[in-house]
Amino acid sequence: GARDGLGAYLTKPESYPSNVVVSHNKDFVVIHDMFPKSTLHLLLLPRDATKTRLHPFEAFEDAEFLDKVRSETRKLRTLAAGELRRKYGKDSAQEQARLAAMDADPPPNALPPGRDWEREVMCGVHAVPSMNHLHVHVVSVDRYSERMKHRKHYNSFATPFFVPIDDFPLAPDDARRQPTREGYLRRDFICWRCGKDFGNRFVDLKKHLEHEFEEWKKL
Template sequence: MTNLIGKGWAAGLLATINDPKNIIISSNDAVVIHDKYPKAQHHYLVLPKADIPDIFHLNQSHLPLLEELFLLAQNVIEVKRCQLDDFKIGFHAQPSMQRLHLHVISKDFVSDCLKTKKHWTSFNTKLFLYYQDAFALIKAGELIKPLNKELVQQLCNSPLECNQCKFVGKNVPDLKRHLLDHRTQKQ
């Protein structure tokens, strides 16, 4: 059943990237689209046109493609008139989709789609692999390996610590109220 869901979602991504009206920016090798369920005010996906299932299939031959994905990530931030320092760019270390995609997500995490602790931890713990770290591993000739189940469980159970200060939320709504305070202070 999981494989069917993964393939259905991957097919949905393929339909999305093949429809020009969904594309924010594109190159010969990749496209940038809006995440359909954004977990922050700005949340984009950079997808290669090549069929690469996930980060575990990347090797040194993909280094030029990874550089292209990162360039497009920087471009979408610029097009949206935002600052690079206000974003996280990386991959889920425990991907839930069967299509390689690079997340470009603003650090505010203000979104109605941010509903669960898993949503938070997937971007704010080691479940999120920063682009630079992934690139360095692959450049060194290493393959990215799946995290072991114990570590994934530990990370999923970690406290809801704010990504901008030391506040720890009691639950997701509590953390979201706190994140709105950060947003208000920046305005």
């Protein structure tokens, strides 16, 4: 069924072009999300056959497996950060300051560090995944995409419905274990960047997200 669509990447990753499958090894496959909800949206698919059909909360109860996925996610965060630097470095004031310092004659003793793009990447799972095969989202924070078409799309990346990989293992009484799915997804729209509440006005939210994206990339 439609919910099994990620399985094909696990069985034959080598059959896809590099704009679909980013990389693969015996333990993981990394793909571009087909309906990206931000300007950068990757999925990490663990290949362990004993885990791939489990809900992420259950799969990550295995501490050794969690460690493995977490360390692969870290590598992917770094890769995604490099991609953001390539995409937005020319717009970024912090990157410009670093480049200007490198060009100075004589150059200063200490260079400005440039922008920490890793901070601009979120890594985690949905409390109620829609796709059956275990996957970790690696997604830029902008939530700016023409594929962001439905209310639930935004809130699934902007409420506790999105569970960061670094929050695992979850405490036994963690509220996200019993997600009132509709609860999180039906919340008011809150801007991820400035906290402004858009109620249920999706069109206004979308317009605002475009504005925030333009400002965010210039930092």
